[in-house]
Amino acid sequence: MTIPEALRFRAGLQVADIDPSATPGFDGSKADAAAVQAARSQRLAELQEMLYASSKGGDDHRSVLLVLQGMDAAGKGGIVKHVVGAVNPMGVRYTAFGKPTAEELAHDFLWRIRRALPPAGHIGVFDRSHYEDVLIVRVRNLVAPEVWGARYDEINAFERELVDAGTTVVKAAMFISLDEQKEQLLERLDDPTKHWKYNPGDIDERLLWPQYQEAYQAVLDRTSTDYAPWHVVPANRRWYSRLAITEMLIEALEGLQLSYPPADFDVETERQRLLSS
Amino acid sequence: MTIPEALRFRAGLQVADIDPSATPGFDGSKADAAAVQAARSQRLAELQEMLYASSKGGDDHRSVLLVLQGMDAAGKGGIVKHVVGAVNPMGVRYTAFGKPTAEELAHDFLWRIRRALPPAGHIGVFDRSHYEDVLIVRVRNLVAPEVWGARYDEINAFERELVDAGTTVVKAAMFISLDEQKEQLLERLDDPTKHWKYNPGDIDERLLWPQYQEAYQAVLDRTSTDYAPWHVVPANRRWYSRLAITEMLIEALEGLQLSYPPADFDVETERQRLLSS
Incomplete structure (x- = not known):
């Protein structure tokens, strides 16, 4: 089974059962992965040029949209730097x-998302996304339950529209352990030199880990569709999550x-014309 | 003299006198440049992270704006792929x-430019820029002479504003020869596999080479300021122009x-807090 196949969300999978140190679909070592990564990054860059x-x-009008979700320090930034950075x-x-601005809050939650969609031929990368509107927003009660409760269907309808318009939606939920x-x-x-990446608020979110697990469970259960499936990416081993998301984009x-x-x-x-010019 | 110093436009320099095969400020070979390039790309990436x-x-609120100008096939795309691609x-x-849309044409020429300015902490990259409004627009008489004629001062005032707001403006005019x-x-x-990069219109522009030389001369003469100087980048040797623009960004x-x-x-x-969480 390829890595993306191994990571595709299957109905019934419980977030609590995910092993964040696993390497589904890849049985090599970190050193093996480095060699594979270099070759596959090259392949990804070629495909991106053709797109x-x-x-x-x-x-x-085709495009690709990579949606990255995960708790703080799950490695989203590393994916941007190393995987996206290869194209x-x-x-x-x-x-x-990030936290919505006043202008963004004055619009529907998908307003800022739509403005950031990739044009034809591009790979869009969302570092966090509309899913925050059913994650932190749900955990922190930032809107009424009936408001966030309606968003799962709204998100599915939105992604259906994207797919119909020619965008391949690639969703990665990155899971690290509490210890990692x-x-x-x-x-x-x-x-x-890393203090700027640290935010005291990260601990506040960390203390709500069980509530986030529950919110991620609902995201997977309710928004993994056949046209825009979720991939559950174990992310304790960064060399694996990078290779996994590279493979998802290549697929x-x-x-x-x-x-x-x-x-x-x-x-x-x-x-x-050219020769005579 | 460093490469950026060697390339800084000096009053009196004539576009007709530029040697597009020269390598000002660097006396090594292509192979030497490759080794230097790798180390300097790394340095650029470090600095970008600090920014x-x-x-x-x-x-x-500081940011950097790289403005790339040059005739078709001058290597702007290679700068984006190889130099910008390193960060x-x-x-x-x-x-x-590109060619302005109907919506863009319904606004002042700087409207679309302002919308694309880099946020604080970012490196903005303009692949062509507001200078097209005194290059192709002038050569092709797309607006009246008094309209494009007023734009040099407008551009200087605009760039003055950017610099005052904390943006370092790095301008590269890339020159290749007609033969190259x-x-x-x-x-x-x-x-x-490169047909998609070819546009029959490129030959039409090529036939207007002397008029473009004249328009570039006016750009250099009138918009190279002490706060936003032009760099005249010989671009027949792509390994050189890449190194040169890397050095300009590092500087x-x-x-x-x-x-x-x-x-x-x-x-x-x-x-x-973290340890007890």
């Missing part, structure tokens, strides 16, 4: 969704059966 | 400016005297 090229004629920035549209999070946060505290892009678009001009005519 | 970190407290995509805001452009365009025609970032921001929380308190 980008395909959109240039104006008729092909041409020209074809990437990255957005981090402690290690990671301690590392940030111990290294003055999505290969599914598009991409090729370089044919010339929409006569090559010989152009050659003559 | 990003500095903005996190909310008080530091964390989280801190990059890339925008390509022919080679590059032929390569695109000869390789079906800009080092000029900011960056450091990781101090913690805005008590480290020992947080460690105790």
